[in-house]
Amino acid sequence: xxxxxxxxxxxxxxxxGLFAGCDKGGDTNTTTTAAGxxxxxxxxxxxxxxxxxxxxxxxxxTLVATTEEGQAxxxxxxxxxxGIKTIKIVQPDHSSYYDNVSQVMASNDRPxxxxxxxxxxxxxxxxxxxxDMTDAYASSDLKTRHDAKNSGVYVDSVRMDGKLYGMPMQRxxxxxxxxxQSWLDACGLKAEDITNYAAYIDMLTQFKNKGLSxxxxxxxxxxxxxxxxxxxxxxxxxxxxDAYPTFVQQADGTWVDGFELDSMKxxxxxxxxxxxxxxxxxxxxxxxxxxxxxxxxxxxxGVFTYWANHWAAxxxxxxxxxLPDEDxxxxxxxxxxxxxxxxxxxxxxxxxxxxxxxxxxxxxAIFKYFIETMQDGDKVQxxxxxxxxxxHYSYKAGTVLAGTEKEKTYEDGTFHWLEMKSDNxxxxxxxxxxAVDALVTLKNDPNALAESAxxxxxxxxxxxxxxxxxPSTDAYAEYNGSLITIKNxxxxxxxxxxxxxxxxxxxxxxxxxxxxxKMIVDSLNALN
Amino acid sequence: xSKNVDAAPTATVAVSTTTKWKKIKTKMWKYRGFxxxxxxxxxxxxxxxxxxxxxxxxxxxxxxxxxEATFVGIKHFKTMFTDPFxxxxxxxxxxxxxxxxxxxxxxxxxxxxxxxxxxxxxxNIHFKKVIQTIIYLPHFLSWVVTASLFSLILxxxxxxxxxxxxxxxxVIKSADEYIYFLGSSAWWRPIYFLINLWKxxxxxxxxxxATLSGINPELYEAASIDGAGRFQKMRYxxxxxxxxxxxxxxxxxxxxxxxxxxxxxVLQNNAVIQTSQVLETYIYNQTFNSGRIPNYGxxxxxxxxxxxxxxxxxxxxxxxxxxxxxxxxxx
Numbered sequence: 001x002x003x004x005x006x007x008x009x010x011x012x013x014x015x016x017g018l019f020a021g022c023d024k025g026g027d028t029n030t031t032t033t034a035a036g037x038x039x040x041x042x043x044x045x046x047x048x049x050x051x052x053x054x055x056x057x058x059x060x061x062t063l064v065a066t067t068e069e070g071q072a073x074x075x076x077x078x079x080x081x082x083g084i085k086t087i088k089i090v091q092p093d094h095s096s097y098y099d100n101v102s103q104v105m106a107s108n109d110r111p112x113x114x115x116x117x118x119x120x121x122x123x124x125x126x127x128x129x130x131x132d133m134t135d136a137y138a139s140s141d142l143k144t145r146h147d148a149k150n151s152g153v154y155v156d157s158v159r160m161d162g163k164l165y166g167m168p169m170q171r172x173x174x175x176x177x178x179x180x181q182s183w184l185d186a187c188g189l190k191a192e193d194i195t196n197y198a199a200y201i202d203m204l205t206q207f208k209n210k211g212l213s214x215x216x217x218x219x220x221x222x223x224x225x226x227x228x229x230x231x232x233x234x235x236x237x238x239x240x241x242d243a244y245p246t247f248v249q250q251a252d253g254t255w256v257d258g259f260e261l262d263s264m265k266x267x268x269x270x271x272x273x274x275x276x277x278x279x280x281x282x283x284x285x286x287x288x289x290x291x292x293x294x295x296x297x298x299x300x301x302g303v304f305t306y307w308a309n310h311w312a313a314x315x316x317x318x319x320x321x322x323l324p325d326e327d328x329x330x331x332x333x334x335x336x337x338x339x340x341x342x343x344x345x346x347x348x349x350x351x352x353x354x355x356x357x358x359x360x361x362x363x364x365a366i367f368k369y370f371i372e373t374m375q376d377g378d379k380v381q382x383x384x385x386x387x388x389x390x391x392h393y394s395y396k397a398g399t400v401l402a403g404t405e406k407e408k409t410y411e412d413g414t415f416h417w418l419e420m421k422s423d424n425x426x427x428x429x430x431x432x433x434x435a436v437d438a439l440v441t442l443k444n445d446p447n448a449l450a451e452s453a454x455x456x457x458x459x460x461x462x463x464x465x466x467x468x469x470x471p472s473t474d475a476y477a478e479y480n481g482s483l484i485t486i487k488n489x490x491x492x493x494x495x496x497x498x499x500x501x502x503x504x505x506x507x508x509x510x511x512x513x514x515x516x517x518k519m520i521v522d523s524l525n526a527l528n
Numbered sequence: 529x530s531k532n533v534d535a536a537p538t539a540t541v542a543v544s545t546t547t548k549w550k551k552i553k554t555k556m557w558k559y560r561g562f563x564x565x566x567x568x569x570x571x572x573x574x575x576x577x578x579x580x581x582x583x584x585x586x587x588x589x590x591x592x593x594x595x596e597a598t599f600v601g602i603k604h605f606k607t608m609f610t611d612p613f614x615x616x617x618x619x620x621x622x623x624x625x626x627x628x629x630x631x632x633x634x635x636x637x638x639x640x641x642x643x644x645x646x647x648x649x650x651x652n653i654h655f656k657k658v659i660q661t662i663i664y665l666p667h668f669l670s671w672v673v674t675a676s677l678f679s680l681i682l683x684x685x686x687x688x689x690x691x692x693x694x695x696x697x698x699v700i701k702s703a704d705e706y707i708y709f710l711g712s713s714a715w716w717r718p719i720y721f722l723i724n725l726w727k728x729x730x731x732x733x734x735x736x737x738a739t740l741s742g743i744n745p746e747l748y749e750a751a752s753i754d755g756a757g758r759f760q761k762m763r764y765x766x767x768x769x770x771x772x773x774x775x776x777x778x779x780x781x782x783x784x785x786x787x788x789x790x791x792x793x794v795l796q797n798n799a800v801i802q803t804s805q806v807l808e809t810y811i812y813n814q815t816f817n818s819g820r821i822p823n824y825g826x827x828x829x830x831x832x833x834x835x836x837x838x839x840x841x842x843x844x845x846x847x848x849x850x851x852x853x854x855x856x857x858x859x
Contacts, residue, residue, distance in 0.1 A: 099816055106824070123821040127592075216685045216703060226798070230819070278704075282684055285711045286797035472820050481818035482617055485801060492798035496711055516613050 049365040054086035057370075058104065058111040061094025062348070063432045068422045070391040074431075077388050081380050082369050105129070110353045112362075113370055116166060118346035119230070121158065122472055125165035131352040131363040133371070134164045142167075142372045142440075151439035157466060158349050166349025167371050169384070170437035172467070174344045175234045176308040176460050178315060179203070181329035183212050183219075183302035191331045197270075197338045200238050204279045207302050214299040221281030221301050223289040225271055225495040226488055231343045231467045233267075235305050239274060241338040243267035245487055247470050247524060255524035257517040259487050259508075268504065271495040285492055297322040308332065308342070308460035309437065310429040313450030317406070321425065324405055332456040335463050344464040350374065374433075375440040385442060387431040393417050393448070400427060415446035429453075473523035479516040486513045587829040592821045604829035618830065620802065621810035628717065628792070628806060629785035632724050637778055639725055640732035645766055647733065648740045649758070660737075663730030675794035678723055684708040716800040724791065732777070739773040740766065779849050783842040786834050807834050 065074035075087050090111055092100035101120060104110060116124065124130050137143055137155070146152050154168050184191060187206040194200050207219040222235035226245060233240040243266065244258035258264055274280035281287075281295065296304040297318035306315065312330060319328035335342050352366050373380040386393050397412040400419055410416040417427040435442065435449050436457040449457075470476070490504035499507070508514060556563055587604060589597035608618050643663065650656040666674070681689045684706040691706045700706065709715045743765065751761050789808035796804045805813075807830065815827045 102816070102821070119819055120821075127821075215687055218685075224798070282708055282711065283679075285708075285799055286679070470819075477818055477820040477823065479613060479818075480820065481814050481822070482613060484817055484819070485617070485813060488798040489801045492711075493713075496708065496799055498713065498799065511616070512613050 049361060049368050051083035051085075051369045052112070052362065052365045053084075054088070055084050055113065055366065055370060056088045056090060056111040058090045058092075058101065058114040059432075060097040060115060060348075061091070062115070063089070063091060064428060064430060065089075065387060065392070065432075066091060069428075070388060070421060073388045073391045074383070077383055078380070081383060082373050084369055112353055112366055114351050114353060115348055116351050117229070117348050118158070118467075118469060121166050121349055121351065122160065122469070124351070125160055125163075126472065129354055129356070130165040131354040131360070131367075132163050132165060133167065133352060133363075133367055134159075134162070136364060136367045137164055137167070140367075140372055142375055145375060145377055145440040149439060149441050154347060154439055158347065166351040167375075168347035168349050168439065169374055170347060170433050170439060171461070172345035172347035173307060173309055173434070173437055173457075174231075174342050174460055174464055175237070175305045176332040176342055176456055177237065177303060177305045178296075178312065178330040178332055178456070180302040180319075180327075181331050182327040183207050183210075184331065185327075186210055186212060191333055194333055194336065196336050197238060197241070200336050201279070204274075204303065205277075208277075208279055212299075212302055215295075217278040218281040219279055219301060220274075220303040221284045221287070221292055221295055222305060223284070223287055223292045225284055226491045231345060234343050234345075236271065237305060237339045237342060238336055239270045240267045241270075242340070244468075245491065246484075247476075247520065248468060249524075253528050255521050255528075257521055260514070260517060265501050265505070268491060268494045268501050271491070272497060272501070275495055276497055280495075282496055285496055293318065294322075299323055299326070308456040309434045310449060310453045312452040312456035313429060316450075316452055317426070320406065330452060332459045334459060341463055341465040342460055344460075344466050346467050346469065375438070377440045378443050381433065381438070381440060381442050382444070383431070385431055385433045385435050385438065386446070386448070387428060391418070392428045392431060401425065415448050417448065471524060471527055473520065473527070475519045475523035479520060483513055483516045483520070486511045583828065584832055586825050587832040589825050591824045591828075597825075600825065604826045605833070607826060608829060608833065614826075617805070617810065621805050621807045624804065625786060625788055625806040625808075628720070628804075629788050630782075632721060633778065633781050633785065635721055636724055636728050636732055637774065637781070639729050641736055641770065641774055643729055644733045644736035644740060644770070645762055647737060648766065649762070660730070660733070663733065665730070666727045667731035669727070671790045671794045674723065674727055678719075678795075679710060682709040682719065684711070710795060711797060711799045713800050713803050716795075716803055720792070720795060720804070723795070735777060736770055736773060739770045743769045776849065779845045783838070783845045785841065786838045 065071045071089060071091075075089060079085065079087050090104070098117075098120065101114065101116070105114075105124065110129075121130070143152070143155075146155055154171055155164065158164070158166055158168055179191060179194075181191075184203075187203070187210055189203055189206065194203055204219050207213070208217045211217070213219050225236070226232055227235060230246075232245055233243070241263070243261070243263040245264060246258060247255050248258045249255050271280065275282050281301070284292070287295075292301075292304070293306070293315070295301050296306075296315060299319075299322070304315070312332065316328045316330055319326070319330075350371055352363050352371065355362060374384050375381055390396065393415060394410075395413055395415055397410060397414075398416075399407060399409045400416060401407050401424075404425060408416070417429060420426045420428055429450070434457070435445060435447070436454055486508060490499070490508055493499040494501055494504045586597060588599060588601060590600050590603075591597035607614055609615055647656055647660060650659070669677075680687070682691070684691055686692055686703065688706070690709070691700070694700045694707070695703070707715065709719045747765055748761055751765055756764065786807060788806045789812075792804055792806050793809055793812070796809060811827045811830050811834075814830070815822045815824070
């Protein structure tokens with residue numbers, strides 16, 4: 001029984017810890033249980049630790065240094081800077097990362113350090129296979145560095161019952177809505193005037209009526225009408241507004257299924273209307289993210305909700321490449337009144353896998369030489385942010401993108417990104433940590449992020465709320481897979497016009513979605 | 529006395545067993561070269577086919593890959609068949625698997641037979657080879673590439689080749705009527721079968737063409753002398769000659785009908801999930817879609833059920849095969 005209660009308590013506390021972080025939508029002064037109360041490793045922190053001999057890291061595609069993009073050089077530099085003799089990086093395909101994580105963690109060949117999202121952090125910590133780094137962090141220089149930049153709230157947001165099982169290296173980030181400046185200009189519109197849904201729809205309609213899209217009439221699209229992972233709705237903020245398709249905790253602490261609220265019905269109707277009126281690309285149903293990005297670049301879309309970071313610059317570069325004669329400027333919209341705030345994802349965290357031998361010296365060493373150094377504010381953080389000198393970036397005089405319209409020559413001593421090894425028409429734009437989202441101030445930061453990326457990131461940070469965390473229960477694990485399938489089918493069929501909203505909810509009851517939902521809601525409320 | 533009576537046959541059996549083993553050993557030594565060549569295959573099969581089957585036991589356990597597995601007997605099988613929330617999806621997936629697989633098998637085999645007969649009738653050998661090469665090629669494309677290709681061709685916009693064609697010939701009146709072939713429950717299956725026809729027909733003709741090339745040309749000459757026309761030769765000579773091959777191909781493929789994943793997975797989307805969900809995609813979704821660490825026990829049970837159906841089909845097909853192929857089975 002104890003084993004079951006622990007993860008539930010941890011989850012519930014983690015959910016509470018999420019109301020910290022963004023400038024809006026939460027009390028930034030709120031902190032969860034103070035660190036340093038676990039005591040399990042307290043005695044070990046005083047012990048002097050040496051660098052681990054070897055380290056296996058499992059990471060998704062957010063580490064740009066893949067095997068094709070200079071991973072060998074990255075590893076060599078990381079080994080040199082940390083003193084860890086042998087570092088091995090396991091980097092499965094980004095889209096199937098968590099399938100691989102599940103398989104690897106179920107085997108006896110677990111990595112030493114692993115990058116996890118909030119769902120997996122919660123589950124694995126609850127199972128006791130992640131090392132509790134609470135005390136190590138409390139007495140570390142890393143905490144001091146976080147405190148110096150007021151970043152403690154982001155660390156606190158991933159605590160579970162006050163304990164820390166993973167370390168965020170940056171803010172979670174989220175999406176903002178980008179609009180082509182040239183399209184706004186063509187219709188005589190200004191981004192700052194798009195303040196509510198009526199103005200937003202009017203903007204889309206004007207774009208459509210003006211025939212600005214290179215294909216047909218639609219002017220906006222995304223990969224899926226609903227996302228496959230939390231926060232699910234972040235590609236369509238203006239259409240979903242206050243609706244959320246899964247479980248939400250109300251102000252009084254009780255849980256409800258957001259899919260059963262009127263706000264969700266209204267959201268689906270808005271999506272259906274958008275498709276019916278020819279504003280939304282119906283192929284959003286089954287296209288991949290890369291397809292949607294390509295359509296934005298090629299001028300099929302003039303409005304696109306996407307990540308508020310280096311992607312702002314990437315999208316502009318892609319437009320410049322596909323449409324060299326057109327203005328490629330993108331402007332990030334502030335959230336419209338009905339949206340209020342964009343959603344900040346819970347940050348992915350670096351976790352140390354506990355070997356379960358009751359001796360934490362290995363884990364202490366990994367914390368000190370890997371986790372701490374990643375945010376040392378100095379050379380190692382620089383490596384994780386910008387990569388390897390003369391492989392990913394350079395200070396030497398030289399010309400990049402030679403022979404293209406984007407050709408640029410840099411003087412000696414000026415920081416500049418180099419061409420990607422896999423595609424020499426593109427430049428690197430980050431390594432793993434996004435400079436503007438870093439939790440520790442970086443010494444000698446070249447501030448190399450494009451202005452548009454900085455602007456988008458700042459706009460997002462000033463206008464976001466944290467993603468809600470849902471505790472795990474047996475009923476949730478048992479039935480949510482089936483329930484998600486039903487909900488996604490309804491959203492897809494309503495959005496594409498195959499069903500009306502009412503038909504969708506009739507089907508929901510036919511499939512016993514309401515009963516599965518009730519079981520999950522009851523199990524969540526039982527935690528209160 | 530009774531001791532002696534009992535001891536005699538035991539001794540005889542022992543001697544006989546010893547002699548048998550000696551003979552086997554002698555034979556093995558004699559053919560040691562062959563056994564040595566077989567060894568790598570045996571080891572490969574042991575490690576990669578049989579050893580992983582230990583995982584089957586998880587169908588009888590609650591297991592999330594982290595906590596120690598708990599034995600639960602046939603709980604997961606009960607859930608599969610009787611749980612009011614899960615059994616409906618499960619049976620839908622079983623039905624879809626059988627419907628899609630069987631129809632696909634009959635359609636592609638039938639079409640391959642027709643194409644083979646037409647190819648066989650071609651007189652210009654060079655033209656015949658060009659056509660054969662063209663229709664074989666799609667088989668070598670991966671399903672991911674095939675799906676991307678057809679989502680472009682079938683796109684519900686003015687870039688979509690089919691929709692533009694339908695608009696130009698007046699089947700659809702305006703851009704508002706573009707058909708979303710891959711996003712419509714009504715269209716998904718016909719399109720899926722068409723894509724399969726395009727991709728696999730050519731490859732299936734290889735076997736039929738081999739059979740057709742074995743028909744004695746003198747039979748055709750004799751038929752011509754007897755006044756048989758082209759159609760009559762096809763009907764009374766060619767088709768009977770490949771009838772056994774058709775049955776063999778169907779029987780061999782029937783044994784594999786439960787294995788349907790990649791082609792469905794790459795063409796599936798949320799709007800067509802009810803018509804396209806097959807057992808293997810159901811297993812995948814149940815394993816990875818809950819947003820939590822899954823209970824591998826349930827999906828292992830579904831996988832085991834699928835394998836059992838597959839095994840029964842293999843045995844039934846083997847029985848049919850023996851009848852059709854004059855005593856020769858497939859296993």
